Amino acid sequence: MSEQQLKVDVAVIGAGTAGLVAHRQARVNGAERVVLIEGGPYGTTCARVGCMPSKLLIAAAEAAEAVRSAEQFGVKPGPLEIDGAAVMARVQRERDRFVEFVVESTQRLDPAQRLRGWARFVGPTTLEVQADDRQPVRVDAKAVVIAAGTTPWVPPSLRGLGDRLLTSDSVFDLPRLPKSLAVVGAGVIGLELGQAMHRLGVETSILSIDERMPLVSSAVMQDQARELFTARLDLQLGISELQAQRRDDSVVVSWNDASGRAREGTFEYVLAATGRRASYDRLELQHAGIELDDRGAPKFWDERTTQVGDAPIFLAGDVIGDRQVLHEAAGEGRIAGINAARYPEVRAHPRQVPIAIMFSDPNVAIVGEIPDPDSEGCEWEVGEVDYADQGRARVIGQNHGRVRIYARRCGELIGAELIGPQAEHMAHLLAWSIEQGMTVTQARAMPYYHPTVEEGLRTAIQALGRKLKMVSKQGPLDCGPGT
Known part of the structure; x- marks a missing residue:
């Protein structure tokens, strides 16, 4: 079978969020011939299996929890009834709507700019693209963008479970809520989906080999996260010897808990929330002329340019x-x-302040740079607030959590760790402040409406100002080297 030949300025592998933006930016910046290559279904990870369907499930769980917690306000709703089929039908209906928008926008691209099939390198910038129903296409490009995305990783102990095994790619296609669920992995995905399932009436256990909670890093915030989530969920950290065996239409899961005691449970499904791995397998990067690490991924790349070495x-x-x-x-x-x-003519571009959010209850978020507590010289300070007695948090019955805000000794804000009510919104305020180079003095002078949970940020910032002895309204101190 002979190959078709295609010469382009830029080839983009992957039609997800990154690939679609890369395709558009390449054309805007002078590349006349750009091709977008995709072997899987159109539609981004976010819309199809990530951000949107997970938040739809969480929204249903929050509605159920609101009914359960209403009595603390003197409101006595009738018996709570959860229609698992209706919950999943809405998740799928709204998810498909989001996906449709992305698919339609992708399909509106000129067909000459789209190529269906799986790409593999056969030279430094030469690709062979193979679709099942047509002859391969050879693409010779001046430059290549790899935006191939990720796929769920399943540990060997779970791979023999057949249709009783769920991943973040398949869980949202369930026709109804399961009766029981073992979630393996207590990262962001595991905790978000595990808590949502628990609140929707699914008998849920979350099992993790790791002893640490996701996102937050300081010891005090790790302790806070463990305390809050273990009180709300059957969350077992630091387990070992995890095994799972199919038994008819269920799965028997066995493990040793953190104390070494043997445990066992039977579940309708197991959800592998054990992370996602980069989709490099099909690409055959060994032909790209770049140095690879032991996982087969590019060993050297620059986050300011996204370039792999000098290739x-x-x-x-x-x-x-x-x-x-x-x-x-x-x-x-x-x-x-x-x-x-x-x-x-490759140029470095500034990166935005990093921000990560777990849409659990309570929310967990990190912003910017979280200093190493053992960093030499300790050229930073921290201010914090406990939300147990924060005014608005008590009003809404969510008075739990803690916020820690970090600054350099010159007063420049650099990062924050947040656990608590509406932390997803407070994290944005802090990210914007850090992005603008705001100091403790400037942040303290901002308006804070009463009563809001954001007032807690002011409490933490005031504590930070006192530690830094920044008691006046003067400008920041010198933030040069050595301060």
Whole structure:
């Protein structure tokens, strides 16, 4: 079978968020011939199996929890009834609506700019694209953007469970809520989906080999997260010897808990929330002329340019394995598309302040740079607030959690860890403040409406100002080297 030949300025592998942005930016920045290559279904990870369906499930869980917690306000609703089929039908209906928007926008691209099939490298910037129903296409490009995304990783102990095994790619296709669920993994995905299922009446256990909670890093916030989530969920951290065996239409899961005691449970399904791995397998990067690590991923790349070494190859999106969130994928796609179009005139671009949010109850979020507590010289300070007695938090019956805000000794805000009510919104305020280079003095002078949970931020910032002895309204101290 002979190959078709295609010569382009930029080839983009992957039609997710990062790939779509890279394609657009390459064209805007002077690349006349750009092709977008995709072997799987159109529609981004966020819309199809990530952000949107998970938040739809969480929204249903929050509605159920609101009914359960209403009595503390003197409101006595009738018996709570959860229609598991109706819950999943709405998740799928709204998810498909979000996916349809993305698919339609992708299909509106000129067919000459789209190529269906799986790409593999056969040379430094030469690709062979193979679709099942047609002859392969050879693509010779001046530059390549790899935005191939990720796939769920399933540990060997769970791989023999057949249709009783769920991943973040399949869980949202269930026709109804399961009766019982073992969630393996207590990262962001595991805790978000595990808590949602629990609140929707699913008998849920969350099992994790790791002893740490996701996102937050300081010891005090780790302790706070463990305390809050173990009180709300059957959350077992630090387990070992996990095994799972199919038994008819159920799964028997066995493990040793953190104390070494043997445990066992029977569940209708097991959800592997054990992370996602970069989709490098099909690409055959060994033919790309770049140095690879022991996982087969590019060994050297620059996050400011997204360039792999000095090659005309650029990375964007979740495939990088760093900041696996939509706005970061879009930002990386923008940088990759610009630099691929202008190669070899590659330019560094500033990155936004990192922000990560877990949409659990309570919310958990981190913003910016969280200092190492053992960092030499301790050129930073922290202010914090406990939300147990915060005014608005008590009003809404969600008075739990803690916020820690970090600043350099010159007063410049650098990061924050948040656990508590509406932390997803407070994290944005802090991210914007850090992005603007705001100081403790300036942040303290901002307006804070009463009564709001944001007033807690002011309490933490005031504590930080006292530690830094920034008691006046004067400008910031010198933030130069050595301060």
